[in-house]
Amino acid sequence: MAMGKADESLRSTRLVFYKEDIEKIAKVLNTFLKNANARCVLLVDKDGHLVTKEGESSTYDMDTISALVAGSFAATKQMAKLLGEEEFSIMFHQGKKDNIQLSLVGERTILAVIFDDKTTLGMVRLYASQVSSKLGELFTDISERKSEGEKISQEFGQAAKGKLDDIFGS
Amino acid sequence: MVQINFARREVNCKIVFYGPGLSGKTTNLEIIHKKVPDTARGNLTSIATEQDRTLFFDFMPLDLGQVAGMKTKLFLYTVPGQVYYDSTRKLVLQGADGVAFIADSDPNRMNDNLESFKNLERNLKDYGVDIRKLPVVIQYNKRDLPGALSVPELNAKMNSINAPTFEAVAVKGEGVMQTLKGISKLVVDRLNEEYAPVKSAASAPAAVAAPAARPATAPPPPRPPSGVTPAPAPAARPAPPPPPAARPAPPPPPARPAPPVPAARPAPPPPAPRPIAPPPAPVPAAAEKKGSGKGGLILIFLLILLAGAAAAWHFDIIKGVPPAPWKK
Numbered sequence: 001m002a003m004g005k006a007d008e009s010l011r012s013t014r015l016v017f018y019k020e021d022i023e024k025i026a027k028v029l030n031t032f033l034k035n036a037n038a039r040c041v042l043l044v045d046k047d048g049h050l051v052t053k054e055g056e057s058s059t060y061d062m063d064t065i066s067a068l069v070a071g072s073f074a075a076t077k078q079m080a081k082l083l084g085e086e087e088f089s090i091m092f093h094q095g096k097k098d099n100i101q102l103s104l105v106g107e108r109t110i111l112a113v114i115f116d117d118k119t120t121l122g123m124v125r126l127y128a129s130q131v132s133s134k135l136g137e138l139f140t141d142i143s144e145r146k147s148e149g150e151k152i153s154q155e156f157g158q159a160a161k162g163k164l165d166d167i168f169g170s
Numbered sequence: 171m172v173q174i175n176f177a178r179r180e181v182n183c184k185i186v187f188y189g190p191g192l193s194g195k196t197t198n199l200e201i202i203h204k205k206v207p208d209t210a211r212g213n214l215t216s217i218a219t220e221q222d223r224t225l226f227f228d229f230m231p232l233d234l235g236q237v238a239g240m241k242t243k244l245f246l247y248t249v250p251g252q253v254y255y256d257s258t259r260k261l262v263l264q265g266a267d268g269v270a271f272i273a274d275s276d277p278n279r280m281n282d283n284l285e286s287f288k289n290l291e292r293n294l295k296d297y298g299v300d301i302r303k304l305p306v307v308i309q310y311n312k313r314d315l316p317g318a319l320s321v322p323e324l325n326a327k328m329n330s331i332n333a334p335t336f337e338a339v340a341v342k343g344e345g346v347m348q349t350l351k352g353i354s355k356l357v358v359d360r361l362n363e364e365y366a367p368v369k370s371a372a373s374a375p376a377a378v379a380a381p382a383a384r385p386a387t388a389p390p391p392p393r394p395p396s397g398v399t400p401a402p403a404p405a406a407r408p409a410p411p412p413p414p415a416a417r418p419a420p421p422p423p424p425a426r427p428a429p430p431v432p433a434a435r436p437a438p439p440p441p442a443p444r445p446i447a448p449p450p451a452p453v454p455a456a457a458e459k460k461g462s463g464k465g466g467l468i469l470i471f472l473l474i475l476l477a478g479a480a481a482a483w484h485f486d487i488i489k490g491v492p493p494a495p496w497k498k
Contacts, residue, residue, distance in 0.1 A: 022177030047265030048229075048245065049173040049182045063231040064215050067245065071217070071226060074261040150176050153238040157362030160242060161355055163234045167210050168351045 018150065021142050022052050028134050029054040036127040038115035039098070043135070044069045046108045055114075069112050073102055092121065103128050105135045171265040172361055174240075181242045183357050184265055185350075188290050189272035190282035191223075191251030194311040194340040198272060199228050199248055201346040206232060224250040227262045244354060251286065260293045268305035268357040269294075270349055272340075273328060275310050275318035283328055305356035306333045309349040314339045 029041050033055050040055035042062070048070035050062050073091065080088045091102040101113045101124055111132060113124050153159075173182040187195040196216065203214045212231035219225050227247050234242040247266075249259040263269075271290065273283045291301045310324050319327075321337065329335060334352050338345025481487075483494045 017173075017175045017177055019177040022175070045171075045173060045265075047171050047173070047184060048247075049175075049184075051173075051175070052177065061213055063212055063243070063245065064229060067229045067231075067247075068215070071229075071261070074264065075226065075258065078257050078261065152174065152181065152240060152361075152365045154362075154366040156181075156238040156240065156366055157358055159238045160234065160358040160362075163237055163242070164351050164354050164358070167206060167232075167234060168347045168354075 017051060017142075021138070024138055025052055025135065026054055028131055028138065032127050032131040036113070036115070036124045037119035038113050038124055039118075040114040042066065042069070042112040042114075043105070044110045044112055046070055046074065046110065051109065057114075060114075065112075069102060069110055073104075073110050090125070101125065101128065103132060105132045106139050109135070109139065111135070172267050172357075172365075174365060179240050181237070181240045181361070182245060183243070183267045183354075183361065184245045184247065185268045185270065185353055185357060186263055186266040187246065187248040187270050187272055188259075188263070188286065189251060190274060190279065190286040191253075193251060193272045193274040193279070193283070193286075194338075195248040195251060195272045196222075196224055196228050197340040198270075198309070198311075198338075198346050198349070199230055199246055201340060201343045202232075202246065202350055203230055205343065205347055210234065223252070224248055225255075226250065226258050244357075246350075253285070253289075256289065256293075259289070260296065263290075263293050264297060266304070267360070268353045269307075270353045271306060271308045271333070272311050273308055273324065275312045275324065276315050277317060277319050280319065280327060287328055302331050305353060305360050306331065307349060307353045307356065308333050308335045309338050309340075309345065310335060311338045311340050311345075313337045313345070314342070 025043065029043070029052070032038070033041055038055065040053065040057045040060075042053045042057070042065070043051040044066045045051055048067040050066040053062060076088050076091055080086065087104065089104045093100045098114060098116050099121070101115070101121070103111050103113075105111050111128060113128055115124055171184065173180070175182070187198055189195050196218075199214060203211055210233050212233065214228065214230045216222075216224065216228045217226035218228075227249060230246045232244040232246060234244065236242075247262050249255075249262045269290065271287060273287075294301050294304060308329055310321060312318060321335065325335065334356070336345050336349040336352055338349060340346055480494075486493060
């Protein structure tokens with residue numbers, strides 16, 4: 001499948017996301033949120049970095065949630081291998097009020113949907129599978145495009161070291 | 171793997187504390203959590219057993235604030251040290267941008283150090299990473315132990331890659347921040363090497379051309395040139411301004427007004443010739459100015475009716491009406 005190739009490229013070219021990419025992704029995610037009536041959706045890289053988020057998420061500690069989402073997905077992958085499966089592509093955790101569904105987009109990105117009783121697991125799952133394929137196409141486009149975009153400033157290294165001295169003590 | 175997110179204007183790096191069980195990896199993180207200012211540290215999350223041994227990983231984000239226009243974060247992870255947790259250790263190591271190897275200075279733990287270091291090398295290799303090319307520092311922890319091996323001895327036995335080393339007594343907080351700073355600087359140096367624009371003549375025009383090709387990325391000028399702004403992250407966050415600026419999509423508005431204006435003027439003449447010339451012309455024009463196309467059409471229709479009635483009167487089609495005055 002084309003997706004596999006795109007992921008390979010993403011994996012080797014590292015993770016750089018440009019504004020225009022994220023805007024396209026955000027559009028897809030917002031449509032998904034409306035359709036599925038979910039509360040919040042996150043896109044997390046398998047290394048545990050948050051790629052983008054949409055919906056109500058101001059109260060959540062996004063960095064930690066992203067790390068844990070990636071961690072639990074990675075653990076599940078190991079479990080799948082032991083059971084003779086290559087990967088479990090969907091995970092679901094049910095709470096009293098809130099639930100979270102994690103599903104794989106391509107090979108290196110995880111779609112995490114947080115939803116409550118305003119919707120149902122079926123709705124979320126239905127629209128999540130649609131959105132996954134749309135995002136997959138977007139990632140293919142992103143990975144196939146030549147990365148001639150914005151770059152970080154040359155002063156980044158020096159500025160960062162200054163910050164490290166300020167925060168950690170020189 | 172460094173994540174550079176130009177949309178969120180974020181740079182995220184992953185640093186992993188590796189080493190044998192009980193060498194002090196979690197203690198390092200706890201001390202960092204205590205010592206780092208509130209503005210910079212996130213929550214320390216541990217996935218541990220009931221005996222407080224790391225089961226999966228400990229995690230703590232550190233926010234360096236704005237660095238050269240990018241909100242920069244370090245994500246610190248520890249791995250479980252015990253040998254039988256190798257699979258989870260490997261998972262945590264995935265995508266690491268730098269490794270701080272925490273070694274135990276106890277001579278009785280030397281084999282554990284060596285085994286863990288080999289394990290690190292092997293796990294990195296499985297991810298296609300050469301340990302000699304990855305930013306790595308070694309911390310010799312528990313320097314206060316009686317009979318601790320000397321640094322030259324430790325170096326000779328386990329620092330085959332000539333990594334920078336730091337002495338520490340983590341439980342007392344000694345040497346912890348130095349180790350973190352050491353590995354962070356190596357990671358930052360690597361990041362700068364790989365991502366900062368190159369000044370060579372060949373690449374200069376490409377760097378200039380790039381923003382032009384991407385209108386969405388061009389607007390964010392809030393990037394402060396110096397970048398050395400003090401820690402207050404929320405105030406300095408430059409990310410929000412660009413999105414609204416980019417959203418209005420400036421190109422379409424100028425394009426739209428141009429064609430319709432000339433197109434609208436020639437349009438009225440076609441209906442004009444039909445009714446009696448002088449009066450109708452200004453009427454549809456006025457109607458058009460108001461933007462009400464329907465009103466104009468109705469007027470034209472009425473004028474045609476009027477002309478029809480006049481013709482009927484002229485040719486005496488309507489009975490009982492005196493002849494038209496102009497017939498004589």
